[in-house]
Amino acid sequence: MIAPVAKKHLTAGIDAGSSSVKVAITRSEAGDHPEILATAVQRIRRRNIVEVVQSTFAAACAEAGVKTEDFDYIASTGDGEMVEMRTGHFYSMTAHARGALVLEPAARAVLDVGALHARAIKIDARGKVLGHRMTGQCASGSGQFLENISRYLGVPLEDIGPMSLEAEKPEQVSSICAVLAETDVINMVSRGISTPDILKGIHLSIAGRLERLLRAIGADEVVLLTGGLAHDAGLVAALREVLVQGKKNVQLEARSHEEGILAGAIGAALLGAWRVDQLVKKGRLELLGARAAA
């Protein structure tokens, strides 16, 4: 990146996902030296997503003590059209790549595991995307699948990770198809397999898919989990296990961060700040908020 203008940019990143909305408010120098002023996450839960976006954004603004008109740039990622107050939009892959570097500067790959898709992204030290692979149509590598399973098993979503860690003899499930995997789970329940063993089997199945994505992009260093499943301790443990088993000549190391779910929002906010700098230099002030234009 070219040398940033020495000015603090107040920017927001709004990640409108398929199951939750994440907001990060940052102050930075064109994206560098970031300070995260506030964050907010809200589940959509069949509500109007535009209203959830507004509500989550308002909550983050209240926490940071700022108003909409104070921002230099409001960046959307995910389903950007739901973010009416946006200045511009960044693709989720780019946003997660940038946000991951803030949370884990050593990361050279990102595993964004959201509600509908999982995506492996190879990045460089600047957060530039070098390559990526994502799961196809099947949902078996996604958060939505885990949500369905938690409902079948009657386990609260937040308990899935800790419970998976208690497994003693994980049961193998289909790693190909969510429908078949769900049938597997029903069979396991009827066979009396313990819930932790079922959950661990599912986590290992997902981890196997994630590992193949990582191999496909040639990841060989630190990988950070982001997205809605970044919090899932069971998945993180399973991924580490799979990476150790599959380790040949590469030194893949999976890491997580307690704010991994916010990576997209943080990244979008910082890319927005970088973009402010560019637009000012290009004289495209009409695209910016009044504060930046001034």
Added chain:
Amino acid sequence: MTMNPPVETEALFAGDRASAILATARAMVEDLHLGAVQRWKAANPGGMAIGYMPVYAPRPLFEAIGCLPVSILGGGDQIDIIRGDSYYQSYICHIPRSTIEMGLGGHLNCLDGMVFPSLCDVIRNLGGMWKMLFPERWSSYLDLPQNFALHLGGKFYASELTRIAKELEARGAKPLTAENLRIALKNENRRREAIAVLDDLRRREPWRLPASDAYLLVRAGGMLPAVEHAEMLEEFASAVMQRQARPFDNVRVVLVGSFCEQPPFDLIRTLEKAGCDIIEDDLMLGLRYIEHALDAESADPLETLAHGFIKFGAATASRYIGEEEKGAALIARVKATQADGVVFAAASFCDPALLDQPMLEAALDRAKIPFTAFKFAENTGQFQVIREQAGAFSDSVKLWF
């Protein structure tokens, strides 16, 4: 064509006059039975409707002899192809299959004839099949000149136009007169100007007039007389200025390669959702093919029409001119519109588009203009991969160029 509502546009602008015009255009485009053409015929007893395949047909000639030229663009994703597939091998594009399907399914029964302009082998063969399938209806192959010397290609093309006018006159069309052709040229000039105004607006304020809206408005005109279409566009251009809109920080792209088989509407929306403002394109190229107004006061309007094709035709894939000329024309468009990059979107197996593309890409490379490329079919229903690609392209242009 299954069109999901453009959420952003409809939410922002619902209820205004511009949206009402847009809704009319959308209904016309979605109507595979060509209701607008049927209404024209009901209002013009004895008038003939003549369909034509992409890219270009001499619309003023048809209007001058009392016919309605109708742009035929296949069935999009609205009809299942069953019989159409039996006429074509697997490795050709989609538009001839759906056109056959529409013909055999009775969708095009309101047409009194069809013209197949020279574009590629597939459209030429479609013209032959049409003659065999519908021998009772008039149809003609239109050999557009590839020799661009006025005394050769221009003379030949004028003779082709005369031939078509005479053939249709024998079927009940009005005789071709210089005066009627002058009026048709004047009307077409008005339409061209109205389209140019819209194009200019979306270049200046793409947030006010997204390409997806402009596309519907222009495409609807493919089945309207020039004057009616011009009136529609003029009213829209006035109404759209009442919209309260604000700019977004998107990348400005030129869309290239969709001059014949049209992409699904949702593909255009996908590009917009991915952060691309399409400020220039070759969708519906036929209505923009002649890049200058033609002299409507000409002493010899037939020659004016023929020479207009020779002198002012767009540098597109169906025109066999030097590759340097096409590359230079594309770069000139990028610069004139202040675009940030180019998106190549060609129909799968579209020989003209895909054979030109490497040369155009090389020209862009030399000019250091970023581009991305993908293929589609008119009935493509999944856009995730294209959204990935367009989103990554948009971000790379924004952040790294």
